[in-house]
Amino acid sequence: MSFAHDFDAHSAWRREQAQRLRTLADALAARDLLDAGLHERLERLQRQLQTDKVMVAFVAEFSRGKSELINAVFFAGYGRRIMPASAGRTTMCPTELGYDPELPPCLRLLPIETRLQPQSLLEWRSAPERWERIDLDVQDPEQLARAIEKVAEVQRVPVEQARALGFWHDDSPEDNPLPGADGLVEVPRWRHALINMAHPLLKQGLVVLDTPGLNAIGAEPELTVGLLPLAQAVVFVLAADAGVSKSDLAMWREHLAPAAEGVDARLVVLNKIDVLWDGLSTPAEIDGQIERQRATTAQVLGVEPAQVIAVSAQKGLVAKVRGDAALLADSRLPDLERALTDAVLQRRRDDLGGRVDAALAAVVAEIEQRWRLREREWQDQIDELDGLRGKNTAVIAQMRRRIEQEQRDFDAGGMRIQALRSVHLKLLRDLFGLLGSQSLQAGVASLAAALRQPGVKLGIRRTYTDAFARLHATLDEARRKADEVQAMLQASFRSLNAEYGFALQLPGGLDLSPFAAELRDIERSHLQYLGLTNVLRLAQAEYADRLAKAVVGRLKAVFDAASAEVESWNKAAAAQLDAQLRERRRHFARRLEAVHRIEAAAGGLDERLAELQAQREGAARDVEALRRLLNRPDRPNRPDSPLVSALEPAAPGHPDQP
Structure with a gap:
């Protein structure tokens, strides 16, 4: 097989993975389960697969x-x-x-x-x-x-211009282009x-x-x-x-x-x-x-x-x-093509496939959590309504007043949730500040200035080492701040779960260590530019300026990627809280609606109990279909696949069906 054939197969695999994510997103959206955090994560992975x-x-x-x-x-x-x-x-x-x-x-x-x-x-x-x-x-x-x-x-230029352009080196005459009879040399x-x-x-x-x-x-x-x-x-x-x-x-x-x-x-x-x-x-x-x-x-x-x-x-x-x-x-050209396939495409597929499977596993875990929360709420409501059998209108009216009071108490607790959000946002601002452009510029300012100084750069290695030490310290502080954000949210989620019966869970770990490792790789890969072989090149203002910009540009990409990772993680956590707050308010509305219907018609009780049982069973089928999707990572989702048929849009007439 040629590399072209293997690359075609790799591209087809990427399209299949993107289709898996689209199918999942459509199914979740049809059941009002696609909150902003899930949507962001699935969209981000789709973009990576499509533009990789x-x-x-x-x-x-x-x-x-x-x-x-x-x-x-x-x-x-x-x-x-x-x-x-x-x-x-x-x-x-x-x-x-x-x-x-x-x-x-x-x-x-x-x-x-x-x-x-x-x-x-x-x-x-x-x-x-x-x-x-x-x-x-x-x-x-x-x-x-x-x-x-x-x-x-090519074009022919004077030696002085060739030197300025970087194609003539007085210290390495054997590598210089030969001047012609007119004294000009050939450069690209x-x-x-x-x-x-x-x-x-x-x-x-x-x-x-x-x-x-x-x-x-x-x-x-x-x-x-x-x-x-x-x-x-x-x-x-x-x-x-x-x-x-x-x-x-x-x-x-x-x-x-x-x-x-x-x-x-x-x-x-x-x-x-x-x-x-x-x-x-x-x-x-x-x-x-x-x-x-x-x-x-x-x-x-x-x-x-x-x-x-x-x-x-x-x-x-x-x-x-x-x-x-x-x-x-x-x-022996096929030997090289096989090596490229094994070393490049397979590793790339493993990397992308690992991200997709991890994302799907996290999505299924979140949906299962919500299902357990809804199942508990459905069971509570079933028990609540079942207890109304044979009761008179006064008892039913009393239950309605109790639900309304619970709703008011829950709304009053929103002030506490807002206070938690304020603390969370302050910690996040500090974290984003550490990963922002001003922090990066402060870390490399001395290095950039030293590289742009005219003449031989004495002590440049020490300046370089000090600059990267500051950047490592900044990322270490960002990692500590990220741990602090996670610990604060973990404690807050645990408290809210205990007080309100939520099922909040952090969306995986916020890990900035890969960016610290990338920073170490950048530091190592630049050291060769500061050795004796590059002393004369570094003395050239144009070359030193290009090197400074190249270093800062790559560092900026690392800090920007770390900031994007934090933002994505935070959206997932915040969206989960928003979704469960919204779900709890809907739960109060459904309970009140059921009581109103029972007050208005004697037959409303059995009808509502049957609806709740049907919703429980439908949600259980949805979760099982999601598990099947996760267990078939390499199977494309055709329109007639079990996943699509199991996750068809919810039937009209049941707007509160999950």
């Missing part, structure tokens, strides 16, 4: 066959090369391939001169007028390939490229990141700080005949290995194994050479041998285009 992206980043020095590998894995269906992959330097700027339905198919190119300006890549994304745009015809592979060739364009024309096209895989959420060369990746900290950590897989491409060169090792150690620590998978590809097919060696001898190269590469890079995969991208592409199964097997 899987990014695969390809990183290599020039002429390793990286673009050819992208063609072979993802775009062989076009019957030709889409990414430029001719001899020599091809992809000269970082290129993202994805799909945004709000945009037409197009190639957008950011001029390299924007490196001389203070805006970050993220900021440039919101300035479309600064990008050169070329419309793409996805039905015409020839036009598509010609347009995308622009990512390989574009800083970044975005390709938006309705390719089937891209439409389903795949994002491919193609990054070129040590000079390009080293000069753009936002790549290693911002984009690579977002990738589910990072594929590092080497040439099988050369092994790990000095520049390969420098890229791996200085940029790739630290930045990729948090991604799901790091794979190393030994490309161009077809150069070993010399006709003089036996297949066994060739296999032996490949295995020795894999073992040596794994040892040099410090990875497991299973993470090193030998392929021939060029032969794999030819084999797919021609439908040559034997050549495809010889190219």
Whole structure:
């Protein structure tokens, strides 16, 4: 099976999971059980399933066959090369391939001169007028390939400009481009490229990141700080005949290995194994050479041998285009596609599936709680009404007055509930303050200022360590405050349950530890920028400013995500209280209505008792249907499924049926 086939299956699975959530939400809404908290959680999960992206980043020095590998894995269906992959330097700027339905198919190119300006890549994304745009015809592979060739364009500039742009380093003359007779040197024309096209895989959420060369990746900290950590897989491409060169090792150690620590998978590809097919060696001898190269590469890079995969991208592409199964097997490209599937798609499915199942389990637990509360209230009402058999109108009137007094007492207790809400909101404001933008800016202010100082950054590591120590302390305080919020709500819910017979329960734990772990990953992944190899780069004001913005941007994403987690958890807790308050008021209204009906007609008692019993039985069937949904996590919910038939909208005429 190809990666494209497996990705199709992954996308179909995501659609099935989203349909499960929609079916559940519709069923709950039909019975007035979909409160704001449940609705928010189910909607949030649906959005995650529908918009989930899987990014695969390809990183290599020039002429390793990286673009050819992208063609072979993802775009062989076009019957030709889409990414430029001719001899020599091809992809000269970082290129993202994805799909945004709000945009037409197009190639957008950011001029390299924007490196001389203070805006970050993220900021440039919101300035479309600064990008050169070329419309793409996805039905015409020839036009598509010609347009995308622009990512390989270069221009010639003076050495001074190359130095300012980050392509000339006085301390590493061996890595500098060769000046021509006119004294000019060659640099990329574009800083970044975005390709938006309705390719089937891209439409389903795949994002491919193609990054070129040590000079390009080293000069753009936002790549290693911002984009690579977002990738589910990072594929590092080497040439099988050369092994790990000095520049390969420098890229791996200085940029790739630290930045990729948090991604799901790091794979190393030994490309161009077809150069070993010399006709003089036996297949066994060739296999032996490949295995020795894999073992040596794994040892040099410090990875497991299973993470090193030998392929021939060029032969794999030819084999797919021609439908040559034997050549495809010889190219070993299926080995890489299986590794991507196992390391990326299966982990992604496990992660998303775990969230869906946890959400469904929490929903069923809440509905069961409400069912038990309603069942108790129904039983109380049945006992209450049953006790009226044979009683005169005076006794019935007395019961009505008693219910009305209970209702007034309950309404009077609302002041206490409001006081609890006030304390809860104060604690929440403190928690949101710790996770807000002002708190983050205060934590990194000294680091940002130190990075933007002109010249050599003496003591920058200490400043960096101190800044992250403050951020860790802030998150630790936020975690303590979150524990305080949970403890306060737990005590309040216990008190309300005892006093009013509610069935309130906290919606799972409010756990901020994953964000603290992400903060530690960010701290580790940035340390390489503060070492001796980057002293001269850090002395450049433009580079240091880009690094500062990249660091702050990633930190902001972590704090924003933590704040969103708190908000979602709080909505679930608050909505549960609101739902049970509303249900209790309805309960008083139903009791009074039943007594009024009994006062008005002698036959009303038996009729009301039968209604209550029918409601109990209907609610029990609903809960059982929800349990069946939870126990069939991989079965799509077709319109004729037992779940849908069991959870059809409530019949008209019974507005209080759960």
